[in-house]
Amino acid sequence: MTEPLVELRDLTVTFTGGPKPVAAVNGVDLTLAPGETVALIGESGSGKSVTLRQILRLNPERRSRVSGQVRVAGLDVLRLSGTELAAYRGAVASMIFQEPLLALDPVYTLGDQIVEAICRHEAVSREDARRRALDLFERVRIPSAARRLEAYPHEMSGGMRQRAMIALALACRPKLLLADEPTTALDATVQIQVLLLLRDLQREFGLSILFVTHDIGAAVEVADRMAVMYAGRIVEAADARTIVRAPRHPYTIGLLKSRAHGALQKGQRLETIPGSPPDLANLPPGCAFADRCFLAADACRTTPPAAEGLAAGHQVRCFRSADTAAALA
Template identity: 45%
Template sequence: MSTPFLSVRDLRVHFSTEDGVVKAVDGLSFDLEKGKTLGIVGESGSGKSVTNMAILGLHDRRNTALDGEILLDGKELITATERELEELRGNTMSMIFQDALASLSPYHTIGAQIGETYRKHTGASKKEARERAVEMLRRVGIPQPDIRVDDYPHQFSGGMRQRAMIAMALVCDPELLIADEPTTALDVTVQAQIMDLLKDLQQEFGTAIIFITHDLGVIADIADDVLVMYGGRCVERGTKKEVLRTPQHPYTLGLLSSMPSLDGPVDVPLSPIPGSPPSLLNPPSGCRFHPRCAFAEKVAGGLCSTERPTLEIVDGRGSACHLTPEQKREIFDGFTAARTH
């Protein structure tokens, strides 16, 4: 088996705060190949964004402890120096943020901001960088790019800003693109356009994409593989089809049940997951989902509250749950049947 392009092994991100240590990510592993898209799903505070900030090395070094392994094309990022990371950021790996208006500098033109990344990594002149910026804007579908390049972010519409953001992230043809909820703030039509754009660009450049979202519909659209996070841990992994069609973890099941399905019967009521996300300062013992899990009492010996379920991945498929295979089949097959006629 060849080494994957991005390999995260047992990643732990712990913040020290005045109240104690927050275990934002607690032992996360995944691989990502070039040209593939990994969707990371989870509630707010599940560690999705923290994971990706750690990959870029943008965590606050004063209070954050990283542990584990992040290998990008064979290079260890956790022990890399700030200098080395600066070389990689925006160049080999880049990121698109959720709120494009807040994430673009209000004081610089769109062109200057795109060109800046290009100049930093290629040493191009201002003129070349500007031409490159125009070209990138054209590629992401901004009309009249040679004119709009001198606009400021506030003169762009929401969708255009996100396109500009993508242009900025892709200006150096990165091999890894991390998209942190890039479509959450956009309306659905624009959202669809942005997704199509990302897919096109991925095909063109063979970029590996990590797509963070809490929107399963978006995942269904763009991801190849899906990783479901809960309380800083991965609870389920598999291909998009496996996770969305035949979930193996009660949390994934809960997520799916709380959103309407277009192709399923309309009379199935939505059932939200009870309770609220766990405190990462003082997380629940055993399985972190057990206080909210509808099936916890089915597990013999109260195992859910005492022992952390292991995540065993076979052929990229697995879930961390104490339910026996029989119990799972009983619970999840019923769900699958209800969703698909």
């Protein structure tokens, strides 16, 4: 196996700003091979975005406690100095955000923002950077690219903005693209276009993509592997096909069942997972999903289950994984 591009080992992130510490990420292990696309799936508050942001160290450092290890392209990210960190962000790993209108500076043109990012990392003239920006806009298939470089973020449609955001993220040819719910704020038809674009660019640039979403349908489109997060832990990880066809964690099964797909009849109720996610400031001692789980036993409430390898590349954190295969039918 080749050297992984990204390696998270026992990553924990605890926010200490509030009255009680909030355990947002509780021991995440994850690896990404070069050129691989992995989707992190989970509901709001499952820690997927916090994990993603920690890879760029974007969580507020004064108000959080971080332990574990983050290695990207041989760099020990959590131990980088201020200048090393700034050189790493954008050049080795870059990020696209859920709502590009909020993530782009409103008073700079898109062209200027791309030029700024390129000049920040590379010793090139503004004219060369400008040419590269134009080339990027064409690669993300923005029509009349030259004119759009002069546009401000609010002057473009949602889909075009997200394309511009992608162009900006790829400006310094990073190895890793972190995508934080990149299609959630878009119309359904535009979502597909952006996902397909991401997949094409991934091949073209040889990128690794770590992709955060709560939409399994979107994840299936682009991901090689999926990791399902719940209460700050990865509860199940496998290749995309296995997760969709043969999930073994009760939470994954619940997520898959609660999707609305075409076959839903009128009057038929959408299946849901009962209950709500646990309070991250007050996690139970055992499995965090036990209270909502249809298979929960006494053992589930006392100790958290460890990751268990079921097959090559398929891992699950569940004491009852032997019984889950039957439950899917």
